[in-house]
Amino acid sequence: MHVGNQSAVTEFILLGLSTNPLVQVLLFPIFLAIYMSTLIGNLLLIVAVKTDKRLHISMYFFLANLSFLDICYTSVIVPNMLVNFFATKKKISFTGCTTQVFFYLLMGETECLLLALMAYDRYVAICNPLRYSMVMNTTVCLWMISMAWLTGCIISSIDLYFVFRLTFCGPNIINHFFCEAPLLLQLSCSDTSSNNIVKLVGTAILAFIPLSLILFSYFRIITTIVKTHSGKYKTFSTCVSHLVVVVIFYGTAMFMYVRPEHADTEDTDKRVAVFYTVITPMLNPLIYSLRNKDVKRAMRRLVRDK
Template sequence: MYTQNQSTVTEFILLGLSTDPLVQVLLFHIFLIVYMTTLTGNLLLILAVRTDKHLHTSMYVFLSSLSFLDICYTSSIVPKTLVDFLSLKKSISFTGCAVQFFFSLFLGETECMLLAFMAYDRYVAICIPLHYNMIMNKRVSFFMISISWLSGCIISSIDTYFTFSLTFCGPNTINHFFCELPLLLQLSCSDISAVNILKLVGTTILLFIPLSLILISYIQIITAVMVIRLGKSKAFSTCISHLVVVVIFYGTAMFMYARPEHLVTEDTDKRVAVFYTVITPMLNPLIYSLRNKDVQRAMRKLIRA
């Protein structure tokens, strides 16, 4: 994945979210509660979809895949952060940083593609309802999910290789609570122009192209809904939850990866990172279940059982 002997740095020091011991203890308990809530909410959603036959459609297959993805994504960062809150030395090895970097990037990029395919699924359901079961069958759904995971894995592997093939000759302090690309590039003492080009290409492929697909899908959906005289709110209500998740996820992702380098501010970055790595994975099952009576019914049945 990378060539470690090109670097004189063997570990990185993570400054975390605060240097105040009392604040760190408080943050530990908050993060722990949020993390456990995230695991519980997303696991319940996955089990509800698996156990309720009425939810065995493409829409809910995508939804359960998103929940599994959120569990993996937050688990690639939060457990290490929890340990660091209670540690005197908040360090991560060079290899550990590369592994964390790969998985956080891989899972985040996979979610970009998955959200785009979920938008297409809603487009077919609303604009071509008579052909929905034929177009969005199980084979097509699993193919789209596989493409999401495969594209995320390939691009994050390339980014990880080139990022950790750079020379890091000191300093090794990262003003963050996990290994994030913009801050790692600031620590490198080699030419980062190639990595910046890869970053631009990756951002285009896994941010702007999927976002364009989402926008096109929703333009078609809104156009179709406007000409429907009856059932407008019911037709569009299935899309509201997805739109909220898209706005939250893509808003923070574009803030982090699609802005000029001179606008990078470490304190702001940390706050935004808390939102998309810790808060958003907890909110996703709540957002979807609040507006979906089928999911609510399946969850109640699961809890009673």
């Protein structure tokens, strides 16, 4: 992959969440606790799904994959963020920035597709219950999740290529706590019009198309439930956790990427980024375990056995 013009920029400076040393010392234990909670909560959910035979259906297979994604997603950003709380110079190498951008895009884009697959799974389970086990069998689920990862990898590789083929001829300060692709474009002295086109196409493929599938699935689900005379609320309760996660994920993503750009929103952008890169991965296992009796029972049994 051609990376710019091999200019003098060999590293980037991340300003982080705050330049106040006292604030940084106070933030470190908070974010360390959140990160450890994220790892423990999502690992417990994965192990619970793996060990409890009652959870060996497609719904929980996708849920375990979501937990794995959340672990990877937050691990791309938070460890480096924790180190930088105590670093005099919050720097990241050009290669490190490249790696962070690629995996951040990969996890985010794959999660868009995974949330759509989870909505489709609920659609089949509620609207075609007699065909559910046949349609969503193990082979189909493995194929779906593999295609989600492959698509995310391809799109993120294309995004990465168009970002790092640019020339970086001097400015290297990023007002953020990780390498965010749109902010890197602002540092380039090259024409970024092709990047804007790629961003538009990528957003359409990995945001609006999956979101359209999610909305269509829930339209059909609600239509089916309305026609059902009994068990309406119990049926829909299996979808509530997923809907909450979708609203949180797409709500923050749209705030960041589907809006006019303003120069005075940098601090707000960082706060929103904290929510979807740090807080949301911690909340997801809590949302699913609190709203799902089967998951709650499996995790409780797992903790008790340990």
